[in-house]
Amino acid sequence: MSIILFIIILAILILAHEFGHFIVAKKSGIRVDEFGIGFPPKVYGKKFGETEYTVNALPFGGFVKIFGEDPDQNSISGPEAKRSFVNQPKLIKIAVLSAGVFFNLLLAWLLISASMMLGSAFSASSPLPNGQWVETPKLMVVEVAKDSPAEKAGIRTGDTILSSIDTASQEKITAPTPESFQNFIGTRDAKEISINLQRGEEKAAVVVTPQQGIVSGKPAIGIAMDMVGTMKLSPPIAVIEGAKLTYLYTIETFKGIFGLLHDSFYGKADLSQVSGPVGIVKIVGDASKLGLERLLALTAIISINLAVVNILPIPALDGGRVFFVLIEAIKRSPIKPQTANTINTISFLLLVALIIIITFNDVWKLLVG
Numbered sequence: 001m002s003i004i005l006f007i008i009i010l011a012i013l014i015l016a017h018e019f020g021h022f023i024v025a026k027k028s029g030i031r032v033d034e035f036g037i038g039f040p041p042k043v044y045g046k047k048f049g050e051t052e053y054t055v056n057a058l059p060f061g062g063f064v065k066i067f068g069e070d071p072d073q074n075s076i077s078g079p080e081a082k083r084s085f086v087n088q089p090k091l092i093k094i095a096v097l098s099a100g101v102f103f104n105l106l107l108a109w110l111l112i113s114a115s116m117m118l119g120s121a122f123s124a125s126s127p128l129p130n131g132q133w134v135e136t137p138k139l140m141v142v143e144v145a146k147d148s149p150a151e152k153a154g155i156r157t158g159d160t161i162l163s164s165i166d167t168a169s170q171e172k173i174t175a176p177t178p179e180s181f182q183n184f185i186g187t188r189d190a191k192e193i194s195i196n197l198q199r200g201e202e203k204a205a206v207v208v209t210p211q212q213g214i215v216s217g218k219p220a221i222g223i224a225m226d227m228v229g230t231m232k233l234s235p236p237i238a239v240i241e242g243a244k245l246t247y248l249y250t251i252e253t254f255k256g257i258f259g260l261l262h263d264s265f266y267g268k269a270d271l272s273q274v275s276g277p278v279g280i281v282k283i284v285g286d287a288s289k290l291g292l293e294r295l296l297a298l299t300a301i302i303s304i305n306l307a308v309v310n311i312l313p314i315p316a317l318d319g320g321r322v323f324f325v326l327i328e329a330i331k332r333s334p335i336k337p338q339t340a341n342t343i344n345t346i347s348f349l350l351l352v353a354l355i356i357i358i359t360f361n362d363v364w365k366l367l368v369g
Helices: 002-027 073-077 090-118 149-153 178-186 235-265 277-289 292-311 318-331 337-368
Strands: 032-048 051-066 120-123 135-144 160-166 172-174 193-199 202-208 211-215 218-220 223-231
Touching: 002 032, 002 051, 002 090, 002 292, 090 120, 090 235, 090 292, 090 318, 120 292, 135 149, 149 202, 160 178, 172 178, 178 218, 178 223, 235 292, 292 318, 318 337
Parallel strands: none
Antiparallel strands: 032 051, 120 223, 135 160, 135 223, 160 172, 160 193, 193 202, 211 218
């Protein structure tokens, strides 16, 4: 089921991206030869006007074939050269190349807004939009320290703490808050406590022993907590708040990717923190168990990541092609098609190699738990 969901999500994200290229090219008067759902071999095709719309056998997204995007003699000086991408003004080229990124961000905005209308997880301690409130807040684990008693006991980020009991004295705390739970833990140095958790639809109990030295002055188990509940927003407020979150997620994604590239340059990159297709399948499966609103929010985040990666000035990606257009504008002459195609091909092969490495890393993480 997770694989099917992943294929559906990937198809939606790529189709949104390609539709952006398609519609802006069409509106700019550029000839579009094909808009395909999936990848060849072709299963079915029908032509409307000058564009053939196809359904293909491999269900991993889609593509758009724009006349002159890969220049040849026909597109440069043939009978329809005026409608070729290669002969368009620089601003039109940039608009067409950037449209896929814009549509991925637009899709993310719509998905985040929809998740907020359905009801999204929200911290009761965070500032809320006017007239809104958090329903049924519960104590949630928002961070687990590495090698802490909590991590060793199997507590995970996202777990809800329902209650806790001192296994020796049988003293119990129910409906805990961050303060009451910290006070409960802080008086039980080296004493076992049982914590009842909820993880998605499942409930579990773990035994953990608080220790000194994790925080200053009192025993702790190594978790950060917050009261998290559900907040449903009206459509107008959800659209506004969705735009704000889309902007914040996009900025944070840029920071994360540039941080990874910076660390890679200095040989410090940690690829174990990067997920490829296999890792995303697992993440999608986990999110789907938490409800439609979580799945929509996750899809939005993946869409933002797709947009940010594509706009990077790397050959073979949209950002790299925009970069070539800017170079042509500065040098006032076109880059030779053979040179551009060679650079794009080499870059594409390097990207495929990176995806393969990350996929092996995903599989390794699954095998070793």
